[in-house]
Amino acid sequence: MSQTITIDGQEIPYEEGQTIMDAAIAANIYIPHLCHNPEYEPHGSCKLCTVKVNGRNCSACTFPAMQGQDIINHSDDLEHDRKRITQMLFVEGNHFCPACEKTGNCQLQGIAYYLDMHDNHFPHFFANREMDASHPDILIDHNRCIFCNLCVRASQEKDHKNVFAISGRGINKCLIINSKSGKLKDSELDINDCAAHICPTGAILIKRTGYQVPIGQRTYDQHKIDEISLAKEHKHHD
Amino acid sequence: MQAFIQSVIDKYEASPVRLLPILRDIQAEYQHISGTTVEQLTTALNIPRTQIISVIEFYSFLHATPTGQYDLLISDSITDHMLGKQDLMAYFASQLKVTIGETRADGLVSLNNTSCSGMCDQGPAGLVNGHALTRLDRPRIDAIVALINQQVPLTQWPTEFFTVDDNIYLAGLLLKNPVTPGEALKARYQKGLAETLKEIEMSGLRGRGGAGFKTALKWRFCSEEAETERYVVCNADEGEPGTFKDRVLLNTYAHQVFEGMTLCASIIGAEQGFLYLRGEYLHLYNKLQNILLERREAGLLGHNILAQGLNFDIEIRLGCGAYICGEESALIESLEGKRGIPRNRPPYPVSQGFLNKPTVVNNVETFFAASKIAVTGGQWFASVGTEQSQGTKILSISGDCNKPGIYEYPFGTPIIQVLQDCGAADVLGIQIGGPSGTFIGQDEFQRTLAFEDLATGGSFIIFNQTRNILDIVKNFTHFFAHESCGFCTPCRVGTSLLKKQLDKIVDGYGSAGDVAALEELCQLVKNNSHCGLGQTAANPILSTLQRYPENYAQQLKDISYEPGFDLDASLETARRLAKRNDAGAHLAQVEDNQV
Numbered sequence: 105m106s107q108t109i110t111i112d113g114q115e116i117p118y119e120e121g122q123t124i125m126d127a128a129i130a131a132n133i134y135i136p137h138l139c140h141n142p143e144y145e146p147h148g149s150c151k152l153c154t155v156k157v158n159g160r161n162c163s164a165c166t167f168p169a170m171q172g173q174d175i176i177n178h179s180d181d182l183e184h185d186r187k188r189i190t191q192m193l194f195v196e197g198n199h200f201c202p203a204c205e206k207t208g209n210c211q212l213q214g215i216a217y218y219l220d221m222h223d224n225h226f227p228h229f230f231a232n233r234e235m236d237a238s239h240p241d242i243l244i245d246h247n248r249c250i251f252c253n254l255c256v257r258a259s260q261e262k263d264h265k266n267v268f269a270i271s272g273r274g275i276n277k278c279l280i281i282n283s284k285s286g287k288l289k290d291s292e293l294d295i296n297d298c299a300a301h302i303c304p305t306g307a308i309l310i311k312r313t314g315y316q317v318p319i320g321q322r323t324y325d326q327h328k329i330d331e332i333s334l335a336k337e338h339k340h341h342d
Numbered sequence: 343m344q345a346f347i348q349s350v351i352d353k354y355e356a357s358p359v360r361l362l363p364i365l366r367d368i369q370a371e372y373q374h375i376s377g378t379t380v381e382q383l384t385t386a387l388n389i390p391r392t393q394i395i396s397v398i399e400f401y402s403f404l405h406a407t408p409t410g411q412y413d414l415l416i417s418d419s420i421t422d423h424m425l426g427k428q429d430l431m432a433y434f435a436s437q438l439k440v441t442i443g444e445t446r447a448d449g450l451v452s453l454n455n456t457s458c459s460g461m462c463d464q465g466p467a468g469l470v471n472g473h474a475l476t477r478l479d480r481p482r483i484d485a486i487v488a489l490i491n492q493q494v495p496l497t498q499w500p501t502e503f504f505t506v507d508d509n510i511y512l513a514g515l516l517l518k519n520p521v522t523p524g525e526a527l528k529a530r531y532q533k534g535l536a537e538t539l540k541e542i543e544m545s546g547l548r549g550r551g552g553a554g555f556k557t558a559l560k561w562r563f564c565s566e567e568a569e570t571e572r573y574v575v576c577n578a579d580e581g582e583p584g585t586f587k588d589r590v591l592l593n594t595y596a597h598q599v600f601e602g603m604t605l606c607a608s609i610i611g612a613e614q615g616f617l618y619l620r621g622e623y624l625h626l627y628n629k630l631q632n633i634l635l636e637r638r639e640a641g642l643l644g645h646n647i648l649a650q651g652l653n654f655d656i657e658i659r660l661g662c663g664a665y666i667c668g669e670e671s672a673l674i675e676s677l678e679g680k681r682g683i684p685r686n687r688p689p690y691p692v693s694q695g696f697l698n699k700p701t702v703v704n705n706v707e708t709f710f711a712a713s714k715i716a717v718t719g720g721q722w723f724a725s726v727g728t729e730q731s732q733g734t735k736i737l738s739i740s741g742d743c744n745k746p747g748i749y750e751y752p753f754g755t756p757i758i759q760v761l762q763d764c765g766a767a768d769v770l771g772i773q774i775g776g777p778s779g780t781f782i783g784q785d786e787f788q789r790t791l792a793f794e795d796l797a798t799g800g801s802f803i804i805f806n807q808t809r810n811i812l813d814i815v816k817n818f819t820h821f822f823a824h825e826s827c828g829f830c831t832p833c834r835v836g837t838s839l840l841k842k843q844l845d846k847i848v849d850g851y852g853s854a855g856d857v858a859a860l861e862e863l864c865q866l867v868k869n870n871s872h873c874g875l876g877q878t879a880a881n882p883i884l885s886t887l888q889r890y891p892e893n894y895a896q897q898l899k900d901i902s903y904e905p906g907f908d909l910d911a912s913l914e915t916a917r918r919l920a921k922r923n924d925a926g927a928h929l930a931q932v933e934d935n936q937v
Contacts, residue, residue, distance in 0.1 A: 148686045149830050151870050161869055166686040188866050192835035226839055227906065251828075269392030271399045273664070273681075275838040277828035278399075282392045284381065 109173040111155075118169035125153060125165040128177070129337050134330035135177050136186055136218065138193075138211055138304055139252035140165040142337050144261055147253050150193075152186050152215065187219040195226045196275070198233065198247035199305075205314035206306030208322025212250060213305075214329035229275070236281070238289035241311055242300050249279050249307040259299035267293045279307075346371060347379055351386045358389045359697075361397055361679030362662055365404050366621075370471070374408040393680070400681040400827075402456065402663030403472065403621050410445045410452035412490045414438075416468040416478075419458035419583045420773075420817040421740045421803060427466040430478055431455070437487045451490050457665055457821060458583035459622045462740035462803070463509050463747045471496060472624040475503055506625060508590045509747025512763060515726055515734045516714055517750045523597045524642050526605055526713040531650050533716075539609055542712055544720030546732030550707035551577060551668070552775060552799035553874075554731075557708055564692040565610040567700040574607045574615035574654075575696065575703040577673055581620055581665040582776035583821060584801035587736040588706040590748050592619070592626050595710060596633045600656060602709025604643060605716055606702055607654040615656040616696070618673050621663050630658055665825035669873055670703040671695075672827065683829045684873040707736055707800070727753035731792040739764050741772075741804035751791055758787040766804045771811075771889075776801035777818035778878035781811075781885040811893050812848045815882045819844050822879035833876030836867035840880060846906050853899045860894075861887060905931065 106117045109124065111133055118127035123146060128135050139150035148166035155164045156176040164177075176182065193199075193212060201207050233246035251270060256279075259267040272278045283290035293300060300308060319325070323332055350367045354360040364383070368375050375398050384391040398404045416422070416431050431453075435442050438451055445452040461467035464476040470486075473496060482503065489499055510517060530538045543558035564572060576599065580588040591599055603615045619626065634656055637643035645653050659677060661667050667676045671685035674696050695701020704712075711733060715723050724732045731753035737760070740746045744765030751760065761769060771783045775798035782789065782796070789795050805814065823837040843860045846852050864880035864887075871877050887894060909929045917927050 146686070148872065151830050151832050151872070154870055163686070163872075168688065185866055185870055189831050189870060192831050192839070195839075196831075196835045226835075227842060229838070251834075266390045266392070269390065269396050271392070271396035272828065273400045274823065274826040274828040275834060276399075277834060280392055280395060282390050284377075284391075 107169075107171045109169050109171070109175060111175045112177050122169050123165060124155060124157070124162070124167050124169050124173070124175060127169045128164065129334070132334055132338055133177065134334050135164045136215060136329075137165055137333075138215060138250065139254065141254055141302070144254065144257040147257070150250070150252060151189055154182065154185065154189075156182065183219065186215075187221050188225065190216050190219055190221055191223075191225045193250045194221075194224045195228045197229075197231060197249060204248065204306045205309055206248070208317075208319055208325045210306055210324070211304035211329065214324040214332070217324060218329045233278075236288045237311075238287040239291075239293065240289070241295040242288060242293060243309045243311055244279075244281075244288055245307055245309070246279060247307075248305045250305055251277055251279070252304055254302045254304065255279070255299045255308055258302040259293075259297065262298040265292045265297065265299070267291045267297070267299055343372070343379075344382060347382050348386070351383070356386055356388075358387045358393075359677065359679045361387065361389070361394065362401075362676065363659065365394075365398065366660060366662060369404055372408070373411060373413065374405045376406075389679075396681055397679070400664065401661075404662050408445060408449060410440075410450055411493075412451045412470060413472075414451065414453045414468060414470050414486075415456035415459075416453070417457075417459040417461065417465060418455040418817075418821075419462055419465070420814055421458075421462035421584060422465045422467060423813070423817060424741060424805075424809070425466045430466055430480070430483060433480060434483050434487075437483060438490070450493070456622075456663065457581065457825060460580055460586045460589050460620070461506065462584050462586055462738065464507060469622060469624075472621060473504060474506055474622065474625045476506055504625065506589070506593070507747075508594055509745075510590065510594075511745050511747045512749040512751070514750030514752065515723070516711055517595075517736070517748075519714065519718075520595055521598050521601065521713050521717050523601065523637065523640060524648070526598075526601045526716040527608070527642065527648055529717045530605055530608060531648060535609055538605075538716055541720040542715055545711075545715045545723035546720070546727075547708065547711055547715060547723065548731070548793065549705055550711065550735070550799065551705035552582075552778075552797060554793045554797060557704065557712060560692055560702055560704070561606060561609050564700045564702045567693055569700055570611060571697075571699045572610050572612040573696040573699060573701040574603050574610070574612045575670075575673065575677070575701055576603050576615065576617045576706055576709055577668065577670065577703055578623070578706050579618050579620045579661050579668040579673060580623075580706070581668045581825075582778065582799055582801050583818070584738060584740055584773065584776050584803040585799060586738045586740075587748055587800045589623055589626070591706050591710050591736070592623070592630060596630055597637070598713045599706055599710050600633065600637060600643070602704075602711070602713040603656060604647065604652075604654055605712060606704070606709065608647075608650075608652050610700070610702055612702075613653050613655070615654060616677055617656055617658045618667070618677060619658055619660050620667075621661040624660065627658065627660065634658070664827075665821075666827045666873075666875055669875065672873075673703065674701065681827070683827050684875075705799070728790075728792050728794070730794045735791055735798070736800060737791075737798070737802045738800045739802045739804070742766060742769070742806035742809070743804050753790075753792045755791050756788055757782070757790070757796070760791070760802065761787065761804070764804070766806070768806045770805045770807045770809055772805065773801070773803040773814070773818075773882075774798050776803075777821055777882050778874065779881065781814075781882065781889065783889050811886050811890050812897070815886050816844060816848055818882035819879075822875065826875060826879070830870075830872035830876065832867050832870040833872065833879065836863065836871070836876065837879050839863055840867060840883065844883060847894060847897050850897060850899070851906050851908070852897055856898060857887070857891075857894050 116131035137153040148163040153164040236244040440446040468475040547557040548554040667682040672682035823841040828834040
């Protein structure tokens with residue numbers, strides 16, 4: 105008999121070594137997430153995927169599935185906390201959706217729509233962050249970085265380059281570039297690298313492509329993030 | 343410079359896991375680690391420059407731009423505040439003619455705050471180039487200012503400036519009966535491995551860092567791992583404000599602590615151990631190195647210990663100013679030459695710790711107690727304390743009392759007893775277990791020291807009736823925001839939001855609803871954070887909000903809405919630009935008719 109866990113009353117199978125997130129995606133169940141991408145090592149830092157496992161909060165993307173776990177994924181409390189965590193990400197950086205090239209394709213925005221977020225709730229930090237437009241093909245706008253670490257992992261795990269790293273401490277955390285000048289143009293990043301395309305927000309953008317699809321016709325203008333996420337990640341699992 | 347850096351690299355065998363000691367040595371020599379140095383290290387250690395930069399930017403004692411040749415850091419613990427730190431800091435800055443947080447233009451001196459330096463029983467305290475300064479007062483500051491301006495080397499400063507006393511006022515079961523070097527190891531080899539572990543199990547010893555995991559169980563789990571390369575780590579990153587008992591144990595009982603580590607190694611089968619010593623205890627470093635040397639010469643450390651075929655040695659690693667490294671998995675990351683970011687668990691360190699090998703991490707006091715238990719047996723220890731908390735606990739007592747210092751009590755001792763012993767009168771409340779612990783008020787002094795009642799890693803800070811609850815909470819809340827590692831969203835953003843929201847209320851800009859918003863934020867940070875830091879960062883607010891709601895409510899404006907900032911002050915730039923300062927260019931905080 106295969107081993108099972110229960111998510112919101114639904115019993116689903118899992119394999120040894122799978123996380124709760126892996127098992128959920130395989131069973132076509134969406135658990136909100138931003139820093140997780142099944143193609144990379146789980147990170148567990150955004151905390152949007154927090155679920156209640158036998159009464160205790162755990163990150164679904166890193167916590168192993170174990171026989172008999174009773175998991176709550178959707179509850180008023182969890183949805184409320186997820187919305188607040190998303191609002192934290194919005195006030196920490198400088199996110200002005202209407203003026204952002206990524207609008208409609210941004211996962212942070214997609215999550216905010218999904219969680220029915222109508223305001224930022226918390227006071228803004230108005231952090232003074234910079235842009236790096238030095239690279240001929242790729243632009244970094246640090247105002248929009250949410251420290252998901254996906255570019256760091258993509259560059260290490262897929263591109264085998266180590267272009268990005270996380271530095272600083274606490275609220276002064278920042279993304280840094282592995283080049284002598286600290287500028288993107290002097291790094292090994294290439295337009296064909298996975299790391300150049302992995303950013304869930306508008307922090308890493310490919311130049312001269314921003315408006316090829318009109319606003320209104322973009323991914324999250326048309327579909328909710330749970331559909332998109334499952335369509336992409338469930339397929340990856342098969 | 344290049345030659346010096348090469349000599350440091352050689353000293354540490356170009357080992358990337360020794361990145362922190364390498365950077366410490368360079369910082370000490372040049373007051374910073376320059377971009378050129380980073381490039382040299384990248385090549386020599388064969389690690390990405392970003393790893394080096396991120397480590398420098400993570401730890402408080404490492405810098406990319408030069409600090410002064412004399413780098414002064416003043417401890418910002420609440421206990422230092424209570425001893426007049428704020429005034430002294432301002433005095434220091436004015437006498438040195440330096441801005442707090444900056445380096446003086448001539449490069450000679452820099453002055454800044456630092457988190458609790460572990461001298462709460464002899465503050466106000468500080469650090470000069472990493473060396474502990476105690477009992478600061480105006481005459482001493484005058485002397486220090488003169489020494490700095492005359493560029494007198496630290497070695498020629500009066501030694502009493504650096505005196506650190508033990509202040510042991512109550513020695514109990516353990517402090518009264520230290521083991522002699524080798525005694526515990528000999529007992530262990532007489533009894534055998536299984537019997538010794540059984541004695542530790544019978545003693546009921548639980549981790550003394552605060553979490554209270556059964557020590558024997560941890561050692562057993564580690565010894566049962568399939569991987570045979572295993573490590574012992576002693577956590578001496580005593581960063582919880584108000585705690586200093588490990589400082590005393592390592593100053594006076596270091597043999598017994600090292601013996602406990604060696605005992606553990608003999609049980610789990612480890613050949614390498616680490617003492618992770620917080621950077622603030624640099625003054626103990628040479629002394630501890632000499633004790634390790636003595637132990638090697640006495641056949642108690644190194645190759646073939648006591649001719650029993652045990653090979654084990656201990657390396658001392660200094661921290662670089664990061665409270666989070668007291669969390670065991672963050673400590674391991676730091677030992678590996680990385681930023682101190684707590685790992686995802688499981689796996690736990692007993693199965694995948696240092697270099698992903700099975701690792702036992704225990705507190706200084708745990709190893710200290712285990713040595714004695716190996717000699718006297720478990721029953722001796724278990725006969726003291728309560729059913730769930732056996733043995734004794736060593737407390738670091740500070741704040742408003744006549745005799746701040748070290749006290750050892752059996753678990754189960756009522757708080758009132760402790761207050762009497764240390765000479766505390768007119769007590770408002772006590773912070774037990776440091777900022778991450780609990781604040782208790784007057785009607786709770788019959789409660790007891792125990793894992794099942796008031797658990798503590800040792801911190802015990804007493805406040806008398808003259809103290810202001812909100813000042814205390816503000817100090818603790820700022821501490822957590824400063825020490826959050828930044829890994830997870832709820833703690834990184836949440837601790838800074840807690841600071842903002844609390845300050846708004848304390849500074850008088852709060853209105854109806856702001857306390858409720860503060861409480862909601864507390865729960866959010868507590869329930870969603872990645873590790874113990876975030877999960878406890880809201881405790882100071884939550885435990886005082888529960889006991890003293892009126893103190894918070896009194897700060898609120900009696901209106902439904904108050905701007906969360908000073909309106910008139912915010913117009914200053916506009917006034918300057920408009921060259922106006924008439925009545926019309928000023929705004930009242932709240933319109934009269936709204937009140």
